[in-house]
Amino acid sequence: MEDDFEAINIADERLVSAEHSENEEDEKIEVNLRPSSLSDFVGQEQIKKQLLISIEAAKQRDEPIEHVLLYGNPGLGKTTLAHIISHEMNANIKVTAGPALERVGDLAAILSNLERGDVLFIDEIHRMNKTIEEVLYSAMEDYALDIIVGKGPAARTLRMPLEKFTIIGATTKMNLLSGPLRDRFGHVFHLNFYEHSDIDKIINRNAEILSVTMEPGISFKVAERARRTPRVANRLLKRVRDYAQVKNNGKIDESVLRASFEMLGIDNYGLDHVDRKILSAIIEKFKGGPVGLGTLSASVAEDIETMETIYEPYLLQIGMIDRTPRGRVATHIAKKHLGNSVSTLF
Numbered sequence: 001m002e003d004d005f006e007a008i009n010i011a012d013e014r015l016v017s018a019e020h021s022e023n024e025e026d027e028k029i030e031v032n033l034r035p036s037s038l039s040d041f042v043g044q045e046q047i048k049k050q051l052l053i054s055i056e057a058a059k060q061r062d063e064p065i066e067h068v069l070l071y072g073n074p075g076l077g078k079t080t081l082a083h084i085i086s087h088e089m090n091a092n093i094k095v096t097a098g099p100a101l102e103r104v105g106d107l108a109a110i111l112s113n114l115e116r117g118d119v120l121f122i123d124e125i126h127r128m129n130k131t132i133e134e135v136l137y138s139a140m141e142d143y144a145l146d147i148i149v150g151k152g153p154a155a156r157t158l159r160m161p162l163e164k165f166t167i168i169g170a171t172t173k174m175n176l177l178s179g180p181l182r183d184r185f186g187h188v189f190h191l192n193f194y195e196h197s198d199i200d201k202i203i204n205r206n207a208e209i210l211s212v213t214m215e216p217g218i219s220f221k222v223a224e225r226a227r228r229t230p231r232v233a234n235r236l237l238k239r240v241r242d243y244a245q246v247k248n249n250g251k252i253d254e255s256v257l258r259a260s261f262e263m264l265g266i267d268n269y270g271l272d273h274v275d276r277k278i279l280s281a282i283i284e285k286f287k288g289g290p291v292g293l294g295t296l297s298a299s300v301a302e303d304i305e306t307m308e309t310i311y312e313p314y315l316l317q318i319g320m321i322d323r324t325p326r327g328r329v330a331t332h333i334a335k336k337h338l339g340n341s342v343s344t345l346f
Helices: 002-007 024-033 045-060 078-088 104-112 130-142 179-183 196-209 218-224 230-247 254-264 273-285 293-299 304-317 332-339
Strands: 068-071 093-097 119-123 144-149 156-161 166-171 187-190 321-324 327-330
Touching: 024 196, 045 078, 045 187, 068 078, 078 093, 078 119, 078 166, 104 130, 104 144, 130 144, 130 166, 130 179, 196 218, 196 230, 218 230, 218 254, 230 254, 273 293, 273 304, 273 327, 273 332, 293 304, 293 327, 304 321
Parallel strands: 068 166, 068 187, 093 119, 119 166
Antiparallel strands: 144 156, 321 327
């Protein structure tokens, strides 16, 4: 039976990473699990209240909603919200990403094909090059595209009118967006990490969609390990479902849950081997800290940007590490957690 499970075992990717999965099947399932309306979207209540008013007001005026900027950590629902906004506005949505817009012609081709009210969703908008960004200014503000024809003294600018549309930008790095671009968004929303109770609701909803059978209380235990991130919650739910399918006729009970997480190496805080390696390095190599991020990243063979954007935010959120002027410090919670026996971690 072990060999049977290995055949459907998890991908090599880090399960508790909130980055997009490169697994095509997982991506399809994730799309199917996305809610299509604000009423089905769990959490981010303050954002939902503001969006409901703005969407209703725009519909009453028969206008597109103002441009929207969504920022926050990976996996919190920026892409989902973009699709929901377009659905609520009864609009078509075109999807692209900052790095995919390499030339002005790429942007011009997309914008010129937009119809009135359409939504253009630009993921990783902070990674657009400056030339594209400057062309986007007039498109967002005046609904026109300024195209320079020719070179040198003979160059002239042609203005091409565009239909009124909405740009929804998503970024994990708000600080990398230029001031002029930020200022052209009418709505700027910061997505926060979710409470366990909200993640629990998301897991129960998605378990029903996936026809997963769980004992009462199991969903909350999955939620506690989901790093307060819906994408991670969905990924863990699918992996535990796989284990239960092979080992327990598809039913997820306490013993299946514990065994599956122990096999996956995800402990009761939602930490995996990489997180524990980082904490162990601070505690054992650097005597609890403080240690500079550059030194720490070198000691665990991870680059600084990955440490700062992927691993560190959650460890800070749950109080495992502290930032100080002199570097990172492991807290007493981290020392106690890593000091436990292996059997108490899962």
